[in-house]
Amino acid sequence: MSSETLSFLSPFAGGTSVGVAIEVPQPYARQLRELRECVEGAPAVEIIGPHITLVPPTHLPDFDLTGVEAQLERAARRVAPFVVELAGAGTFRPATQVVYAALTTGGPQCDRLQVEARQGPLEQELRYAYHPHVTVAQDVPEDRLDAAEQALSRFHARFTVAEFVLYEPGPDAVWHTIRTFRLSGRT
Structure with a gap:
């Protein structure tokens, strides 16, 4: 683990879980959070803020995130900053009961970034085809x-989008940002 990484080591579990995402910035994150609270009700605590998932929650067999960080650093070097535009709604119904803010710009770049990130220790088969939202x-x-x-x-x-984050759940069951990776690829 690098000195830049904050990690929650638990003596009660074998390993840890991580996720990778693009955080939606303010004021849009607040607007989406308020909308979600209006629809679903206000949670006792927000487990994770509005985001575009790149790597879904992934269980790792140990707490050493060195390989994960190296993979995410490589991914960040391969993708240039890009623009995301969210406009309107989309849904996965009837397959799953989900409504989302749809990407009208930036989808291909999100897809490329998730492919780059989801390698090495984060390699996995996805349950559904990747669809940024x-x-x-x-x-x-x-x-x-x-x-x-x-x-x-x-x-x-x-x-x-100039960066993405590595999340890990803390002892409070909230997903915390433990490291940020800046995009530095060429356009």
Whole structure:
């Protein structure tokens, strides 16, 4: 593990879990969080902020993140900063009960970044084909999913992605950013 990494070592578990994502910046993160709370109800604690998943939660057999960090550093060097635009709603219904903010710009770059990140110690088969998005409602009644879809029809965000983060769940069950990786590839 590098000296830049904060990690939560638990004496109660064999290994740890990590995830990799692009965090949605403010003020858009706050707007999406408020929308999700309106649809799903306010959680006692926010487990993870609005984000675009690159590598889903992945269990690792030990706490040594050296290989993970090296892989993510390589991925960051291979992809240049890019623009993401979120506009409108999408849904995975009926396969899963999810409504999300849809990417209208930046999808191919997210896909390339997730392919680069999901190698080495993070290599895995995905349950579903990769589709970059920001979840706003999940596993709630149909009328709440419909409400989220309608509310997102008016949502628009545009921001530059210059970094992504490595998350790890802490003892509080909240996913914490433990390291940030800056994109430095060429356009």
